Amino acid sequence: MKGSSSKGSSSRGRDRQSRTAALGLRLSLAALVGFGSVALPALVAPPVAQAYTSRVNLYVVREQGESFETLVLRSEIIARAAVQRSFDADVLMTDVIVTVIGDNQGISVPILTVPVSRSQWRLIPDITQWAQYFEASRYLVMDDAPGAGDN
Known part of the structure; x- marks a missing residue:
């Protein structure tokens, strides 16, 4: 058992x-x-896409004898490239703010700033459409006082 x-x-x-x-x-x-x-x-x-803004500061040194208008034109060209590069670099980037700062003999002032969204840039990829210019920088960047060259 x-x-x-x-x-x-x-x-x-x-x-x-x-x-x-x-x-x-x-x-x-x-x-x-x-x-x-x-x-x-x-x-x-899928994960939620997070949109964000890129902020880019660029410095441009004024060449000797360069007019303010030429400095602004160079600033626009550089800003346009920076905006396009920022959007190309990151598909999630929704907004870009590019500020171009001019330097003349150690004095640095903002020349222009470009706050633009991706959708705005797609519609009108023209920097002059979106740029905000700092006219006061004309007097800070120029080393010649008005009328100084008239003598």
């Missing part, structure tokens, strides 16, 4: 273990399916 009894108890122990394992597997599967329905949208949905 002992022999049959120990066989019976070991078989009952194995049955209990297999039922416990099966129950654990079912619970794990139920939890995975249940929680999976909550987590699945997060796994399937």
Whole structure:
């Protein structure tokens, strides 16, 4: 009897273990399916795109004898390239603000700033359309006082 009894108890122990394992597997599967329905949208949905603004400061040194108008023209050319480069470099970039700062003998002043959105730039990629000019910089950048060259 002992022999049959120990066989019976070991078989009952194995049955209990297999039922416990099966129950654990079912619970794990139920939890995975249940929680999976909550987590699945997060796994399937793409991440939210975050838009942002690029701010670029560029320095232009005034050449000897260069007029203010030529300095502004150079500033516009540089600003246009910077705006285009910023939008080309990052598809998530929605806005760009480029400021061109002129330097004349150690005096640095802003010449122009270009705040433009990607959609505006696509419609009209003209720097003069979006640029804001700092006319006061004309007097700070020029080293000749008005009328100084008239003598």
